[in-house]
Amino acid sequence: MTLVDVLEDAGFKVIEAVHADEALQVLKAVSDIQGMVTDVEMPRGSINGFELARQVRASRHEIGVLIVSGRAAPKSGELPEGALFIGKPVHPETLVRLLKGTLVSKDT
Structure with a gap:
């Protein structure tokens, strides 16, 4: 199963972005996004x-x-506060x- 299939099967509404620059555009345009899953290495994009x-x-x-x-595993200080990292698979x-x-x- 693809990541999208897994998340949709779990009840998430998924918006895909090809690279980080596109993801940032989506995040600016859609105000009710609650979570994001990203790979470290993405094709194209500037970050x-x-x-x-x-x-x-x-x-x-x-x-x-x-x-x-x-x-790529995160080095010390690479993860922002509140973010989680997990290795594949x-x-x-x-x-x-x-x-x-x-x-x-x-609710809080």
């Missing part, structure tokens, strides 16, 4: 997933951020559980 996560957490701290990678249930864990409750 990687770590920098995308930093920018998102700085400007939209209410968005949960999960960073995944099969090649990742079991679909683990991915869903971790993403849910990053989401800010609207």
